[in-house]
Structures are given as C-alpha cells and as structure tokens.
Amino acid sequence: MTSIPPMTPAKSQSATEQLVQTTCPYCGVGCGVDVLQTGSMKGRLSDLKGSPEHPANFGRLCIKGTHLLETLDPAKRLTTPVVFGQPASWESATDIVAARLSSIIEQHGPDAIGLYGSGQLLTEDYYVANKLMKGFIGTANIDTNSRLCMSSAVVAHKRAFGEDIVPCDYEDLEHTDLLILVGSNAAWTHPVLYQRIERAKLRNPAMKVVVIDPRHTDSSTIADLHIALRAGSDSALYCGLLHYLAVNNGLDNAFIEASTEGFDRALDAAKDWTLATVAEACDVPEKQLRTLYSWFAQLPRVISFFSMGINQSTTGVDKGNAIINCHLASGKIGREGCGPFSITGQPNAMGGREVGGLSNMLAAHMDIDNPQHRETVSAFWQAPNLASQPGLKAVEMFQAAADGKLKCLWIMATNPVASMPNRALIEKALSNCELVIVSETAATNDTLKFADIVLPATGWSEKNGTVTNSERRISRQRGLLDPHGMARHDWQIISMVACAMGFEKAFAYQHPQQIFSEHCALTAADNNGSRALDLGALAGLSLTQYDNLRPQQWPLAEAHRSGSERLFADGRFYTPNGKARFIAITPRAPEQQTSSQYPFVLNTGRLRDQWHTMTRTGNAPRLLKHTDRPWLSIHPRDAQRLGITDGALVTLKAACSDNIDVILPARPDSKQRCGELFAPFHWSATWGSHCKVGALLNGANDALSGQPELKHGAVSAEVFNAAAYGLIYGHTNDVDRLKTACLYWLDTPTDEALCTQVADTLTPMALLNKLLAQLPQDSQWSTLQSGGQCTLVATRKERLVLTIMLSATPVALPVDWLESLYSSDSALTEAQMNGLLNQQPDDAYMLGKIVCSCFEVRENTIKHAIAEGTNSVNALGKKLQCGTNCGSCKTELASLIAACDQAEASAPQVVNIADTKPVTEEN
Known part of the structure; x- marks a missing residue:
C-alpha cells in the first residue's frame, strides 16, 4: 500500500507564542476563532476568542464556541485502529478495509457499499470520500447527516x-x-x-x-x-x-x-x-x-x-x-x-453540498443524471467507474442494510444510532450489515458498539482544511494540535484505503491544499457561467497562500457573470432559460399523524448550550450547567389532565419505538401549545437508560429530498409511576456500578465526578438497601431516613466520596453544591454532613438554575436584581456580568425582565399563548 506522510507544517517552528485563526466547528454560522498557541509548534492552547475581523461573527462567539477548549479531553478520544476487536496498525487496518471492500464489490457489486458522512467533515474530507465512492468504487451510495439538516x-x-x-x-x-x-x-x-x-x-x-x-x-x-x-x-x-x-x-x-x-x-x-x-x-x-x-x-x-x-x-x-x-x-x-x-444547522453542510456529498449530487454543483455533467466529472477525475444514477439517501441506506441489500456501511464523524430517526431500524441495520466501519474521534458513542472496524480520526483542533458557512463563505479550519495518538485526518484515511484498492494515481494527496486546488478546478470545468459555484480563481493557490487564505464568499467576483457579489441582482437565475421557477404548492399534513392511541404531536430540537449527540459538548461540564438533563415540555392543561407534575417522569411511546420506552422529566410550560410536546434530541443511550428520543420518530421523509420528519411525531404520554427519585454523586466508577441497579438513570458529568439522576418503582429505602452491596470499599457511611427521604453519605478520611439521595418526590438539588463538597480538600464539617443527610443545600446554592454559564449567574439572583430596578439586559450585565461574555443568555435575561415586569407597559407585541389560540393586537 502507499502510505501518506504527515502534513508539512506551514508555521514557524521557533515561535514561542502565536495567534492561530481557525473556524468554529458547531453551527452553520461559521464563526472565526482566534486561539493563542504557547510553546513550541502546536503547543499548549489558551485564550480562545472570536476573530474580530472575520465577517461571519466580528469577534462574537456563543457559549459553545467560547468554551471549545474545554471539550478537548484526550481521555475520551479514540487513539488506535481496532479491527474485529483487536488493536491494529494503520497498515494492517487499511489493507483489511481495502480487501473487504474489494471482496464485497466483486461478490455483490459497488451498490452493496454505502458511506454515511457528516457535516463535521471538512470540504477536503468530503471531496475525497465523494471521489472514491462515485468515481472509483462506482456507487452514489454516499450520504451524510446533512440529509437531516439541509x-x-x-x-x-x-x-x-x-x-x-x-x-x-x-x-x-x-x-x-x-x-x-x-x-x-x-x-x-x-x-x-x-x-x-x-x-x-x-x-x-x-x-x-x-x-x-x-x-x-x-x-x-x-x-x-x-x-x-x-x-x-x-x-x-x-x-x-x-x-x-x-x-x-x-x-x-x-x-x-x-x-x-x-x-x-x-x-x-x-x-x-x-x-x-x-x-x-x-x-x-x-x-x-x-x-x-x-x-x-x-x-x-x-x-x-x-x-x-x-x-x-x-x-x-x-x-x-x-x-x-x-x-x-x-x-x-x-x-x-x-x-x-x-x-444551515451543520458547520460544513454547505461545503459538503459543493463537492457532491449527498447521494443525489455529483460534484461541483453538477447533476448525476446529467450526461454532460457526468462526462465533465469523469474526464476530470479520469474515473474508471463513475456512478450514473443517484444513490441511496440516508433513511434508504439504513433500510437497505436492515434488509440485507447493503453489505458494508462506512460511517464517518457521525453517530447515526443516536441522531437518525427510528432507532430500532438503525440498530437492526447495523446488526445485519456484514461490515460496519466507523471513523470517529470519540471513544464512546451509541454507534461504536456496532462497529467491526474502528478508525481513529482527527477532530477540531487537529483538522486542517476548509468549511463553507450559510452565506457561502469559505473559511480555513487550521490545525492547532498534532493528531492525538494514532489518529489520522479523514481525507488521509480515505486516500490510504483508495491507494490500497489500486487507485494510487488519483489519491496520492500529501496535503489538503492539493485537494482544495483540485476541487476548485473542478468547479470551473466546463462551467462558462452556467453554475454560480466557480472557484477556479482559487485553484492555483500555493501552499503558503492556502495556509493564509482569508474568508472568501462565492460567487467570486471574477467568475460571477454580473460581476457582483449580490446574487440575482441582474434578475437572471441558473435555470436553462435564466428564469426563476414558481412551484405550485398544495399544502399537505405531516405524515406522522396523531390518533387515539398516540394523541400528542412530538417536536424535537436543539438546546442553547449543546450540540448534536454531545460527543464534544458533553466533555465540558460548564455547558451542562444551564440545562443538565433532557426534559419534556408540556402545556400545563395537558399535564394537569394526565396527573403530571413538575419534574415527574413521563413515559413516551410511539408506533415505531419497538418496545423502546423513552422516559423524560416533565416541565409544564404555558409557552407550549396544547396537544403538542417538545423534547431536545441531544441525549442518547450513552447518557441515560431511557432518553433515546430518536426512537419515537419513524423515519418518514420528504419524497423529493429524503429529509426525515423530525418536528412532528405522534406519541403517547403517561406518568412513569416511580416510587423513588434521586441522585447518586461520586467517582465515575462507583456511580457507574450503582446506577445500573436502578430502573432509570441519566448521567450529568461534572468537573470532579459524575452525578446520575435515578428513579425506580422501589421505595427509597428499598432502593437504598439494594444499592448498599455496591458501595465503594474502605469507606465509612452514614444514613438518614426522614419522611419520604432516604440519604446515604460515604466518606473516606472524613472527605466525601459518594452520596445517594433518594426521595418519594422528584429530587432537584444543585449539582454544583455536591461538586463543591466532593472537590474540597477539607474534611466535611458537621453542618455540611447534616446538610447532605437532610438533602438541604447551603443557601448560596439555592438561587435557582444557572442562566449565564460563563459567569455562573443564577436565576434568582437575576430576578432579585430586576426587582430592585435593574430592568435592562445591559444594566444586568453591568451589575452581575451576565450576558457580557458570549451573549448567549441575553434572550433569557430579556425573558426574565419581561416576566418580572408587572405593568407590562413596555413589553413587545408578543402573543400570549397561555391559551391554545393566542391573540395579539395589531399595531
């Protein structure tokens, strides 16, 4: 096989401190990020801020971007290729992957192979993957989780x-x-x-x-x-x-x-x-x-x-x-x-579209069902086996694997068991598939347990290439650290496999600059103004020019037919006759309709401080302080009718859930429509026993785009009859051992330890007795039973090592109170021990949830300031610092001000949706 040498660094090795500019890896905004490197080349990272000159954000970063460095936990990374359960060298792993792919193609044809990628891939990664699949393996079965997004x-x-x-x-x-x-x-x-x-x-x-x-x-x-x-x-x-x-x-x-x-x-x-x-x-x-x-x-x-x-x-x-x-x-x-x-929702969904990263595209905005476009791409790539028809879209791909038609699935930089709808089908697909290859950064996620071959890939802070944001702006994502362990870049992994399959000439890349240049040249091939995506002017960049590339928005002025950055300013479009097309629309109801058995509409979505399945943001405990668990938002009238109280656990079921119960704590909310529910989708089996929200959506999708319906499921909801609620806090190994004895558990990592919410049909005392046998060795423990509460505190040398707090009603105790006691070098005082046993936090921790994650400003502190007359977001920032760093909490601050304003004289014209049919006055 042909090996790919390490990339040549473009920066000076002698610099002791330098500012490196890269791009945030979260949403499609594509914010520029400045990171200070201290020490030798790719040394310690510090002082991360938004890039003031980047036109996407001009120095602003949200809470997730602000705390990017806190997500880089090397202990949670894959470091070595694993082939059928055994560690392997890259040479061995690559040869096995190539041999197995070639064998499947020989026996079943190229369409027996599928590649499922991600909007987390850089454009260069996408390009090489698309080229291998469509041009050389000869199948268009390459799709990405951008299918779920855009x-x-x-x-x-x-x-x-x-x-x-x-x-x-x-x-x-x-x-x-x-x-x-x-x-x-x-x-x-x-x-x-x-x-x-x-x-x-x-x-x-x-x-x-x-x-x-x-x-x-x-x-x-x-x-x-x-x-x-x-x-x-x-x-x-x-x-x-x-x-x-x-x-x-x-x-x-x-x-x-x-x-x-x-x-x-x-x-x-x-x-x-x-x-x-x-x-x-x-x-x-x-x-x-x-x-x-x-x-x-x-x-x-x-x-x-x-x-x-x-x-x-x-x-x-x-x-x-x-x-x-x-x-x-x-x-x-x-x-x-x-x-x-x-x-766009994903950081590089746009870049993936540019290079043909979806199964119904070719490359460079060319169409797979257009003979002239196929001829252009085939000639440019010198492709021996260019795909001639669209491949399987995401839902179709996993259905084909479940049916035994797809023999190999290569999954890159995504976690489909958690993120795809219809979890039962996805698990069946991966269980049935003859060969499952997973290229991944995280050592743990829901998908990895199905992998036959695991390939460690680089992540943000190591990747080097380009991304394109929602306004068509190409930015550089630069490597800040050397690859962790034996991790390789995705484009390198694909190229190594391609070379081992006999395609050395087409995949002899040594640096992402070569891939970017080739991609840009392909966008210009046979273009002549027929496609707005023409990056030909960037095809000849030298390595230095590529490394120093500033954000570029396409269409490039030198290629755009109107000579202007303003698209369609000349009233001409990219249709054959230059005219935009109206489409006659007949509105149709969502496919997943409610019924007497499944009477609620389920809507899913994102939270402020989390990203996708939390393989990155879940590494930063600070990002869990605003919202540390999933919840079910339900209108108070629906909650009252079903006997659901705040914090009570609710069981959700759907026709497709295949005996997978989803259990979430309830949050009655008058901002929710009656008959409709909302749940965030970030948490999965990695985080809890019953939080697999994707299992409730059946995979129904748009017939034209293949994009699944994730905003309108049909579910039932009923109270989970727990007799005991509680939490277990302590060292991760101890908590992991204890939590599995509970019927329900949900993890919340902290800086020092692990906090797990638990519930069971046993009474608090009966559950505690069940857990006693699993207590850590060499510890002293005390218990207290009072009313419906039952508590155990385990200490070693009078320092807290574990606590179990159970109650007959939902437990909502501030985790950072427990964290402060656990992390203290001092022995527990008598008052602290009594507080633990009585489940009574110190007053300082009874100030409500954290609203401002950057400065850990709590809700009641903010409400008190508002009541005293600090009634603007800016004034709150001056007094409490909240909202003065990333600004992500400003909208919540505004909501608290509006809620506390009894006169409502200056409230905006926002609908009062306490009722099912809201009413507002016109201006």
Whole structure:
C-alpha cells in the first residue's frame, strides 16, 4: 500500500507564542476563532476568542464556541485502529478495509457499499470520500447527516433557482425592514446571528421581527409578532401570503414577467387560501395573519429566515418553495435586505453540498443524471467507474442494510444510532450489515458498539482544511494540535484505503491544499457561467497562500457573470432559460399523524448550550450547567389532565419505538401549545437508560429530498409511576456500578465526578438497601431516613466520596453544591454532613438554575436584581456580568425582565399563548 506522510507544517517552528485563526466547528454560522498557541509548534492552547475581523461573527462567539477548549479531553478520544476487536496498525487496518471492500464489490457489486458522512467533515474530507465512492468504487451510495439538516432546502433551491444557492448573506439581516424567523429558534441555534439581529433592531427600531413557531422560544424576545401556528402548517401560511399579495397589490409584475416562469400555476394553486382558510388550517387568529401579510406586502425589504422547522418535514421541499414563491412574486430577492434565507444547522453542510456529498449530487454543483455533467466529472477525475444514477439517501441506506441489500456501511464523524430517526431500524441495520466501519474521534458513542472496524480520526483542533458557512463563505479550519495518538485526518484515511484498492494515481494527496486546488478546478470545468459555484480563481493557490487564505464568499467576483457579489441582482437565475421557477404548492399534513392511541404531536430540537449527540459538548461540564438533563415540555392543561407534575417522569411511546420506552422529566410550560410536546434530541443511550428520543420518530421523509420528519411525531404520554427519585454523586466508577441497579438513570458529568439522576418503582429505602452491596470499599457511611427521604453519605478520611439521595418526590438539588463538597480538600464539617443527610443545600446554592454559564449567574439572583430596578439586559450585565461574555443568555435575561415586569407597559407585541389560540393586537 502507499502510505501518506504527515502534513508539512506551514508555521514557524521557533515561535514561542502565536495567534492561530481557525473556524468554529458547531453551527452553520461559521464563526472565526482566534486561539493563542504557547510553546513550541502546536503547543499548549489558551485564550480562545472570536476573530474580530472575520465577517461571519466580528469577534462574537456563543457559549459553545467560547468554551471549545474545554471539550478537548484526550481521555475520551479514540487513539488506535481496532479491527474485529483487536488493536491494529494503520497498515494492517487499511489493507483489511481495502480487501473487504474489494471482496464485497466483486461478490455483490459497488451498490452493496454505502458511506454515511457528516457535516463535521471538512470540504477536503468530503471531496475525497465523494471521489472514491462515485468515481472509483462506482456507487452514489454516499450520504451524510446533512440529509437531516439541509436537503429539503437544497431541492427547493434547485427547483426555483436551477442551482443550490442561498441568495442572502449575513449583512442582509442588518438592512431589512421585515425579518421573519420561520421554523428557527435562532436565539439558541444560531446565537451569533441572533445577536446581529438584536443589534440591527436597536439601530432601527422601525424594523419588524416576526417569529412563526408553534413554541414561544427565546427568539420571541425581540418579536413584534409571534404566530404560534399549528405544527406542520407553514405551507398553508405562505400559500395564503401568495394569495394575499395577488389581491392586495403586493406583486412585482415587471419582475415576474421578466425573470420568472410558472407564476399563474402557483397562484392558481394558492387561490383558495384566504385569510379565513389559513387561520383555520394554522389555528391562529386572522388578525395576526393580516398583520404579517400587510407588512410583507408594504415593506420594501423582507427576509424569510428559515431553518429546521421548515426543512425537517415530509413536505420540507414544498415549504421551502412556498417561501421562495412569495419572494419571487413580490420581487423581494436579489436586493439588499431581501430574500429567502435558508440557515444551515451543520458547520460544513454547505461545503459538503459543493463537492457532491449527498447521494443525489455529483460534484461541483453538477447533476448525476446529467450526461454532460457526468462526462465533465469523469474526464476530470479520469474515473474508471463513475456512478450514473443517484444513490441511496440516508433513511434508504439504513433500510437497505436492515434488509440485507447493503453489505458494508462506512460511517464517518457521525453517530447515526443516536441522531437518525427510528432507532430500532438503525440498530437492526447495523446488526445485519456484514461490515460496519466507523471513523470517529470519540471513544464512546451509541454507534461504536456496532462497529467491526474502528478508525481513529482527527477532530477540531487537529483538522486542517476548509468549511463553507450559510452565506457561502469559505473559511480555513487550521490545525492547532498534532493528531492525538494514532489518529489520522479523514481525507488521509480515505486516500490510504483508495491507494490500497489500486487507485494510487488519483489519491496520492500529501496535503489538503492539493485537494482544495483540485476541487476548485473542478468547479470551473466546463462551467462558462452556467453554475454560480466557480472557484477556479482559487485553484492555483500555493501552499503558503492556502495556509493564509482569508474568508472568501462565492460567487467570486471574477467568475460571477454580473460581476457582483449580490446574487440575482441582474434578475437572471441558473435555470436553462435564466428564469426563476414558481412551484405550485398544495399544502399537505405531516405524515406522522396523531390518533387515539398516540394523541400528542412530538417536536424535537436543539438546546442553547449543546450540540448534536454531545460527543464534544458533553466533555465540558460548564455547558451542562444551564440545562443538565433532557426534559419534556408540556402545556400545563395537558399535564394537569394526565396527573403530571413538575419534574415527574413521563413515559413516551410511539408506533415505531419497538418496545423502546423513552422516559423524560416533565416541565409544564404555558409557552407550549396544547396537544403538542417538545423534547431536545441531544441525549442518547450513552447518557441515560431511557432518553433515546430518536426512537419515537419513524423515519418518514420528504419524497423529493429524503429529509426525515423530525418536528412532528405522534406519541403517547403517561406518568412513569416511580416510587423513588434521586441522585447518586461520586467517582465515575462507583456511580457507574450503582446506577445500573436502578430502573432509570441519566448521567450529568461534572468537573470532579459524575452525578446520575435515578428513579425506580422501589421505595427509597428499598432502593437504598439494594444499592448498599455496591458501595465503594474502605469507606465509612452514614444514613438518614426522614419522611419520604432516604440519604446515604460515604466518606473516606472524613472527605466525601459518594452520596445517594433518594426521595418519594422528584429530587432537584444543585449539582454544583455536591461538586463543591466532593472537590474540597477539607474534611466535611458537621453542618455540611447534616446538610447532605437532610438533602438541604447551603443557601448560596439555592438561587435557582444557572442562566449565564460563563459567569455562573443564577436565576434568582437575576430576578432579585430586576426587582430592585435593574430592568435592562445591559444594566444586568453591568451589575452581575451576565450576558457580557458570549451573549448567549441575553434572550433569557430579556425573558426574565419581561416576566418580572408587572405593568407590562413596555413589553413587545408578543402573543400570549397561555391559551391554545393566542391573540395579539395589531399595531
């Protein structure tokens, strides 16, 4: 086989301190990050901050980005290739992978192989993976978890514009008259962009902000109008808007005539969607719709900022096109502050799309079903076996593996057992698959136990390449540390396997600069202005120029036919005739409908401080201080009807869950619609016994995009009849041994130890007696039973080593209180021992949950300051420091101010959704 040597460092070896600029690996905003390296080349990292000059964030970072360095725990990394349970050298592992792939191709054909990648891959990784699969193995069965994120928007863009193009950039958010957040809780999912929006509204108070979301989220804190529509009814709302524009002089007829086609068909399909019809379909008052529609028609600049609430649907493509239709009809596109703005969830979902990282794409925005495009790519790659038809999309890929048709799955940088819907099917697929290869950084996740071959890959801080953000801006992600252990870059791993399969000439890469240059050259091949993605001007960068590459937004001015960065400013699109296409939309209900057996709609989503399945953010205990466990948000009336109290455990079931019960603590919330539930998806079997939320969604997906419906499941909910609730805190090994004796457990790592929430059908005393046999050796322990409480405190040399706190009612004790006692070098005082035994924290820890994770400012402290007259976010920052670092908590601070303002004289025009049908007054 041909080995790939280490990359040549571009930085000086003699520098003792230098600033390295890289890119955040979380959401699609693509923030620039400055990290100080101290010591020799790739030495100690410190002082991480946002890059002030990066145009995506101008120095801002959210809470996750701010604490990136805290996630780099080498003890939780894969370090060595493992082949069928045995450690192996890279040469041996590579040869085995190559031989097994070649054998499967020989016996079953190339379509028996599938590769499932990730938006965490860099563009160079994606490019090499796509080239190997589609060009040399000869199958298009390469898909990524971006399928769960952006694929519906991709298809909507291609249907309307002829190419997968996001027509807006971040500056547009600061220059619009009306910003509509639809299916987006940007305050939590894209907080840096949300802060730009907040600032824009402060600069221009006349700017209108509308939030369209079934839930009242933190994004509503700056809203002039919140429309809490029925889940899944977004298409009806935008079809109604198109009809309204037509009958209320809101059309740009000159633009429609000169630059579009299909308008009459789209308008005819929308003709029945009157205000009354839309109000009934969306379950909102006509008055709210009239306000939104009139603003859209009358204000000159409008942005529809949409994300997963639109995309993750069985009709996500149609929803995207319904939004685009309204911007085309009103001519509010191709101008500053205007357009449909699809915001990606993953850091490099856009880069993956550029290189063909989805199974229905080719490469460089070329189409796999286009003979001319296939000829261009085949000639450029000198590909002997270029795929000629689309491959399996994500859900299809795992179904094929479950059915025995797919013999090999290579999974890279993602955790599909936890992140894909229909967990039972995914587990069956990986169990049935003849060969499962996993390239991964984390030593533990839900998917690894199914792997036959495990390949240690580099992660953020080690990876070196490029990513593209939501505004089409390419940025460098630079290596800060040497690869950990024997880890290799994903492009290196793929290239090594390709060379071992006999494709040495096409995969003899020595540095990601070579891959980037090849990718850029391919975008220019036979382009001649036919595709906006033309990076040919970057194809000749030297190694030094590549290492020093500044953020670049495409289309590049030298390649764009209008000579302008403003897409569609010339009124021409990338369709054969240059005209944008209207799409006739017939709104349809979500596929996963409720029933008498499964009466609740389940919506899933992200939290402010966590990312995906927490293989990175879960390493930083600080990021668990705001929310340390998953929960189930339920309207108080639903909770009362079912006998569910705050903190009580609730069992959720779905038709597809295959005897997998999901159990979550309840959080009654009047901001939730009746009949609808919300649960975050981050936690999985790695974190708890019953928190596999993905098991409740059946994998129903959009027929055009293949994107699964993750916002509208159908579930039942009932109280889990626990007789004992509690927690166990202590050394990880001790807690791990004890927790498995409990029926329910959920981990929360801390800086010093492990805290596990537990519950059981046994009484507190009976459960404690069951746990006594598992106590750590050589410790002294004391117990106290009082009323419904039962506590054990184990000490060694009078220092706390373990505590078990059980109660007949839900236990909500501050974990950092226990952490402070556990980490102390001093013996427990009598008062501290009594506090533990009586489950009574010190007063300092009874100030509510942490709102500001950066400075650990608690909710009651903030409320007290507000009550004393500190009634603005800025004033709270000056007094308590909250909100003055990353700013992620600012929206929650604003919500607390609004909640504490009894007069509500200055409250924004936000819907009161205490009732199922919220009402708001028009301006």
